[in-house]
Amino acid sequence: MINTQSQTLEACCAEYERRYGRKPPPHFDTWFQVAQEQGFLLVDEFDSMMATMEPLWGVAPSDIRARVENVIEASQGQGMYRLTVSEGSFTNIGNWMSSVFGTWFKPNVLETLPNMTLAMNTMDEPKVVVPHDMLSHAMKTARNRRKDTPSPGKNPDLAQHVDFLSIGKQNTWDALSVSCAPDTMARDFSLEARKSPYLTEMGFLSNVTLSKDVCQFPELHNIHAGLRHPDSMTLTHALVPVFSQAKATCFNDLLYPSPFYVEKMRMEEYKEKEDTEWEEKKNIVYWTGSNTGGRSTHENWRSLQRQRLALMTLDKNRPINLLNRVQKFGGLSSEWVSINSTIASISNNTRVRISAAIQCEEDACAEQNEELQIQTGERDEISAGYEARYNLDIDGNGLSGRFYRLLMSKSAVLKQTLYQEWHDDWLIPWVHYVPLSMDLRDFPEIVRYLTQEPEGEALGQKVAQNSYEWSRRVLRSEDMKLVWWRLMLEYGRLFNDDRDEMYYRV
Incomplete structure (x- = not known):
């Protein structure tokens, strides 16, 4: 993995386009230069974080912006707060994490970012579980979009609506499993329980990533406290960008470096x-x-x-x-x-x-x-x-x-x-x-x-x-700042009406 990392800006742009099917965002060159100066090692390895953003390419930017506002409003203080970037400065209305973001939004970073608003989840639990049909539609739109950005919803009251369900201190399965495909064990009750192909007879994990798939192996829900019976959990079924520190596979939150680690x-x-x-x-x-x-x-x-x-x-x-x-x-x-x-x-x-x-x-x-x-x-x-x-x-x-x-x-x-x-x-x-x-x-x-x-x-x-x-x-502090910067370049483009014209030009 180390040996395959891009060593030049041109190589990094080509690898980005190969992986994600689009050109890098504006100011990618500035980010890459600082990454090189600070010894950032894994300039190409962002697949997990990028995957969480991909469905949003199938949603109109105006709907995304409205959903972000609505999810903050709907949370009613349930661990959600607003972070706004506007005209080269940022406003942080939140909790102790404010000090961490203060070190991440340095002037040289803000100079590269468009205006945007973020919904930051400070709770331990993730927040977003999108029903599979909605998620599939968004992914199809994202893959098939040509030059034009997806059109806004014809009924804004529905397209931009966000509600929260409070499901803490109870079994969460019905609310979480709706994100699973209909032909998975979590949803198709005609399927017989089968031994995980990612576990040996002794229980050794042969594929750590796939072994976590709650939709394929719903028995995981019964043996993990955070899924089976969380002390507190509020979630939405709307496809809305919410930044969370960790998630199970049935959630659709955006991943970023946890401020807990940084602090x-x-x-x-x-x-x-x-x-x-x-x-x-x-x-x-x-x-x-x-x-x-x-x-x-x-x-x-x-x-x-x-x-x-x-x-x-x-x-x-x-x-x-x-x-x-x-x-x-x-x-x-x-x-x-x-x-x-x-x-x-x-x-x-x-x-x-x-x-x-x-x-x-x-x-x-x-x-x-x-x-x-x-x-x-x-x-x-x-x-x-x-x-x-x-x-x-x-x-x-x-x-x-x-x-x-x-x-x-x-x-x-x-x-x-x-x-x-x-x-x-x-x-x-x-x-x-x-x-x-x-x-x-x-x-x-x-x-x-x-x-x-x-x-x-x-x-x-x-x-x-x-x-x-x-x-x-x-896992240095510098690395997490650079990861955050890269995520903000990606997210800022998603948030903008001109996102299909926003890319780094050599």
Whole structure:
């Protein structure tokens, strides 16, 4: 990937046109020059972020502008705020994120941007779920448009209308699955449940991206707290550009670098002097945190991701499958064979603990305090994770804000997530982190392999070194500012009536 990145403006423009079927936006040359000066490595890798914007090319700019105004108005303070760029300056009416955007909208950036208004979602949860027929129509229009921009809706009251549904503290499936195609398992109830082709018998992920597809594998909805029973969630079914920090595949929000990451880096949350070298670290997988992720009830809490992890590791007699290397006849080769075991076989190599039961009904809180052996008030220091060779990172109410800090550390990261983020094109599984399946079937063998097999320990050390070095090359504050700038060039063009004439001219 590094070796294929464009080294010249001409090559970058050609690669852009090859990938996206249109010329780059105005001032692309200015962006590219600054990117080169600041050592921005992955100038071509924006596919995940661009994909979220593509349906908007099938919507008239006037309808987009009106929907943005209406979505801000309809949110009634539910975590949405307005960010406006006008005549080379910006107005930021929002929360603590204001300081982050202040560093991103420098004068040299504002000079390149047209007038536009953004709807910024500050909530953990995404906001936009577009019904599949509407999304398909927009994508078809986007692909088939010739010179003319799509016409505005003939009935503005309908074409520009935005409403919010409040579906927190309840099962969300009916509201979320409408974005799935009719021939997917999520919508076609005649289809039999099938084993995911992206999971091996042991549960290892062979394709991290496709394994997150909630429409193809609706069972994921039942084992992820943020989808099954979120503590709070308000969403719209309108195709409206809302910038969110992370989303599941059934959502249509626009992705951008999370200000949480930026702020934690500014505060220097990771302090290298508190970290230890690999050889000095304990040979364990470490995770501790509260039970956040959704609203816990008596009926659902045992199925939510953080609680399932804690229940698994607490039950020493829990049956699991591990792998054992067996020599073939003659001893010239070997193969891995599945064997039956219990959690006790890896207990010495795990340290997992729920530190607090919150966001739960009274009986569910009491049950979790007892069954998960929660000691109220006992929280570990951030540096405690650096004592372990492996740090586990799991979704909470939204993305995990600790992810970049863990990548920057000298420990390896085990990552379990159902969310898509802006960096998905930049972080490679089994190179920069170890992926975990949502059902955790692979967790016991991954722990055993990384902590008890010499080749596994060597792999873990390599992943730790890779992430330590890579995060300092592509997850810098400068990188996220440049990503944001590039997204603003794209979004500003979408927002403008003359967008088909707005492109960089050599």
